[in-house]
Amino acid sequence: EAGVVQSPRYKIIEKKQPVAFWCNPISGHNTLYWYLQNLGQGPELLIRYENEEAVDDSQLPKDRFSAERLKGVDSTLKIQPAELGDSAVYLCASSFRGGEQFFGPGTRLTVL
């Protein structure tokens, strides 16, 4: 069984450019999470979906970040425009009904 798939694995962009990350959860997992992980720190939740509904986006900086999960399966996280401080690893995780979370390998973003 395939795990959580994320792409790209690495992305380097200049500040003020847009960037998008894609996540495909484990088949059958209705809960999907996006996390941000800064170097040397634990993951911080950005947004949580139950099917296609965002049930917790309280930590998502909505002025520049957006996310969607239109069909309740895969999801896209976008930053526009990117800032230097957005350099981090963006993790996607999925679970069945909020149970054990399975993590993808992450996307390492570098903003120059």
Added chain:
Amino acid sequence: AQSVTQLDSHVSVSEGTPVLLRCNYSSSYSPSLFWYVQHPNKGLQLLLKYTSAATLVKGINGFEAEFKKSETSFHLTKPSAHMSDAAEYFCVVSDRTKTSYDKVIFGPGTSLSVIP
């Protein structure tokens, strides 16, 4: 409100000696607690979880953790460290909120080094 404290940012042990990674939490209700491991350039992997059943939880790779409600602790232990245990370890608390969904909070992590 929930919070997770990992008392040591870095722990170094010799191969074959015991491992102790400390975690304290605060929670409004009855939490679920987890330990995750993250090896360099790899995804987070669940080591073990406590969900209100037995207070001593056994996980993968010989790790175990004991839930102590009176001390609000969930320390991770292993009797004998192996070189492959060198990684970052995260304590995680999941607790109910006013909505019907649990809130998941990661601790800051403890980096474990194993000396040959």
